[in-house]
Amino acid sequence: MRFVQGGYHVKSTQNDYIQLATSMFKTGILGYGGGPSVIPLIRHDAVMRYDWLNDDEFGETLAIANALPGPIATKMAAYLGYKLKGVRGAIVSVLAHILPSCIAMIALLSAINYLSGSKVVAGMIAGVSPVIAVMLGLMAYEFAQKAYKGLGKWLGLSFFLLALILLEVVQLHPAIVIVLFLAYGTIHYRAIAKVKRKQDKEGETS
Incomplete structure (x- = not known):
């Protein structure tokens, strides 16, 4: 069943807050490398897993988020939360997304000097970078296919x-x-x- 909230058609389920918080918390943990690296993860949950948006809506939202000032991933999280549950959903979504980063910064602040020169950390970064590049490449390819069909x-x-x-x-x-x-x-x-x-x-x- 669907109902209208804030001008958008959204799914009426009791698990919206749980799904939203879980998804944004996960992207906050796994989205290493800034906004662009998080976008494929958000797209997977929003489009493919929970069907909050279709691909066209996600592309339009991403374009607007790029045009506005501030971190892309945080704006996407706020939009998804607002679409599902209004202002309260936007607050839950943003808090869930930024919480892992806040915890990590506080926990690792005392060890930052050691970690910055650690060969283990440098190796982890080198291993993660190709994965992020492939994910962004796949997303770009899918959007290129849509542009080919439309234009x-x-x-x-x-x-x-x-x-x-x-x-x-x-x-x-x-x-x-x-x-x-x-x-x-x-x-x-x-x-x-x-x-x-x-x-x-x-x-x-x-």
Whole structure:
């Protein structure tokens, strides 16, 4: 069963808070390396495991989170919590996500000098980095497939090259690039919807 809360359709279950807190706590523990490394973990739970969002909604939410200031993962956690349980859910979600980091910082503060020069820790970091790269690569590939289906081969490739030039050559801020592409997407799909409505009307009159 679904009900509407805050303008969104969400699942009505008694375990929403537990699932939300467990998922965000897990991503806070396993998401080593900052926001980008956490996104595939959040996507797995939000899209594939609990069905809080579909892939399109997740992509749109991720784009908006990138455009806004602050840590990406924390903004995603807040959005998911708000979508499921409103303001209270957002608070629970964010607290569950940042709690592991807070505990780890407090527990390891006294040993930071030792850990920074430890060969064991350096080896752990070297082992985790390829896993994060593969996870991000898989997520990027899946989004590229959706762009290919929605825009076509050549237009999708052109936008990829344009984004690469703006980010790496022009060195435009990522938030500006995201806003530009969001603006184009809004105009593009509104134009398509307008043409489709016109064609439907012509079909009805003929």
